Amino acid sequence: MKKNKISNAVIRRLPRYLRHLAAMRREGQERTSSSALGSRMGLTASQIRQDLSCFGEFGQQGYGYNVEKLYRELREILYLNQEKDAVLVGVGNLGHALIRNFRFRESGIRLCAAFDADPALVGSSINGVTVEDAAGLSAYLARHPTTVAVLTLPGRYAQQTAELLMEGGVKGIWNFTGFDVEVPGRFPDVVIESVHFSDSLQVLNYLIGGGERETE
Amino acid sequence: MKKNKISNAVIRRLPRYLRHLAAMRREGQERTSSSALGSRMGLTASQIRQDLSCFGEFGQQGYGYNVEKLYRELREILYLNQEKDAVLVGVGNLGHALIRNFRFRESGIRLCAAFDADPALVGSSINGVTVEDAAGLSAYLARHPTTVAVLTLPGRYAQQTAELLMEGGVKGIWNFTGFDVEVPGRFPDVVIESVHFSDSLQVLNYLIGGGERETE
Numbered sequence: 206m207k208k209n210k211i212s213n214a215v216i217r218r219l220p221r222y223l224r225h226l227a228a229m230r231r232e233g234q235e236r237t238s239s240s241a242l243g244s245r246m247g248l249t250a251s252q253i254r255q256d257l258s259c260f261g262e263f264g265q266q267g268y269g270y271n272v273e274k275l276y277r278e279l280r281e282i283l284y285l286n287q288e289k290d291a292v293l294v295g296v297g298n299l300g301h302a303l304i305r306n307f308r309f310r311e312s313g314i315r316l317c318a319a320f321d322a323d324p325a326l327v328g329s330s331i332n333g334v335t336v337e338d339a340a341g342l343s344a345y346l347a348r349h350p351t352t353v354a355v356l357t358l359p360g361r362y363a364q365q366t367a368e369l370l371m372e373g374g375v376k377g378i379w380n381f382t383g384f385d386v387e388v389p390g391r392f393p394d395v396v397i398e399s400v401h402f403s404d405s406l407q408v409l410n411y412l413i414g415g416g417e418r419e420t421e
Numbered sequence: 422m423k424k425n426k427i428s429n430a431v432i433r434r435l436p437r438y439l440r441h442l443a444a445m446r447r448e449g450q451e452r453t454s455s456s457a458l459g460s461r462m463g464l465t466a467s468q469i470r471q472d473l474s475c476f477g478e479f480g481q482q483g484y485g486y487n488v489e490k491l492y493r494e495l496r497e498i499l500y501l502n503q504e505k506d507a508v509l510v511g512v513g514n515l516g517h518a519l520i521r522n523f524r525f526r527e528s529g530i531r532l533c534a535a536f537d538a539d540p541a542l543v544g545s546s547i548n549g550v551t552v553e554d555a556a557g558l559s560a561y562l563a564r565h566p567t568t569v570a571v572l573t574l575p576g577r578y579a580q581q582t583a584e585l586l587m588e589g590g591v592k593g594i595w596n597f598t599g600f601d602v603e604v605p606g607r608f609p610d611v612v613i614e615s616v617h618f619s620d621s622l623q624v625l626n627y628l629i630g631g632g633e634r635e636t637e
Binding site: 214216217219220221223224282283284285287289297298299301302303305306307308309311312313314352353376377379385396398400401402403404405406407408409410411412413414 | 430432433435436437439440498499500501503505513514515517518519521522523524525527528529530568569592593595601612614616617618619620621622623624625626627628629630
């Protein structure tokens with residue numbers, strides 16, 4: 206599996222490829238082509254070829270792509286077969302929603318514990334995940350090496366909690382706080398992936414408003 | 422305000438520009454430069470100049486950008502001053518979280534009503550928004566022209582509900598269902614903006630895994 210420098214735009218499209226390939230796989234489709242995959246995803250055939258060539262040679266002239274093989278390769282590329290342990294911090298409505306409904310395992314994540322400062326929540330269990338006292342977060346991380354943290358607490362606690370998590374060895378923070386968490390220089394390997402709801406809604410607003418755009 | 426064909430990548434960066442400009446404005450900063458804005462946002466100065474040039478000439482040689490002016494222009498470009506009416510469909514944990522905590526107005530949206538099929542929720546009020554019976558959605562849309570719909574119900578109801586909303590005149594759907602809603606050909610003006618949590622988590626997983634990437 207060859208890896209060149211991959212642009213962020215390509216990285217962000219990989220999960221979309223995977224979703225469509227998973228659907229084709231469920232539908233029993235064995236092979237596909239750049240143009241079929243492209244028309245399904247709203248991309249050009251040449252875009253598809255270009256994206257997938259960043260990761261090596263998958264297609265075969267005259268045959269196209271083997272759905273199962275490409276699906277498995279993409280899962281490898283996204284490290285979905287190496288399950289990582291995670292904690293969630295902040296069990297408000299959004300935290301609840303994620304614990305209850307989000308399929309972490311399908312994205313290669315095992316949600317092991319949740320933390321909140323509210324005594325009314327501590328000790329409860331949601332979908333098999335126990336809510337622990339936020340005061341015990343550092344001690345927990347010392348006992349249970351944890352790679353990923355889901356941050357679903359109010360923005361004003363985001364930075365301090367993120368740094369506590371990084372101190373505790375967390376390598377990736379999935380940030381829903383709306384606050385742009387910064388990574389101090391002493392944690393060169395930590396990555397933050399923020400879901401900024403307002404960015405998404407503003408893009409929708411722009412597109413409805415009739416803003417010009419390419420077809421991607 | 423000149424508008425050329427704008428790439429999706431640029432459109433998706435506009436809300437980020439706006440967030441950083443809003444912060445600079447709050448901090449009382451009057452002017453900035455491509456390089457200062459770039460280092461704050463993790464982009465190169467030339468990227469900043471290129472992005473903003475898509476929308477006209479904002480900067481001035483030797484002066485840079487006026488923060489207040491650029492902030493206002495970006496709000497115009499994103500149509501944030503033209504408030505649009507919205508409904509939310511599906512008042513589960515995520516729907517609750519958005520109604521309670523998300524600042525719709527800051528993204529140019531007025532959330533007017535919520536809908537759910539659960540009789541236990543119908544008639545209740547969350548953060549000033551009344552939950553109405555989902556059976557009355559079409560009738561509501563006929564009475565209250567509505568531009569935006571927030572879709573927070575289970576994926577299996579996504580497509581049928583989306584089409585009901587389009588029939589009712591909704592122009593933009595903010596889709597949290599995890600299902601890729603399709604727009605039938607008879608609604609050429611409708612846009613879908615999906616927040617796919619799993620896509621975001623898989624990107625995080627990739628980056629933690631040590632996947633190669635450019636610095637954007």
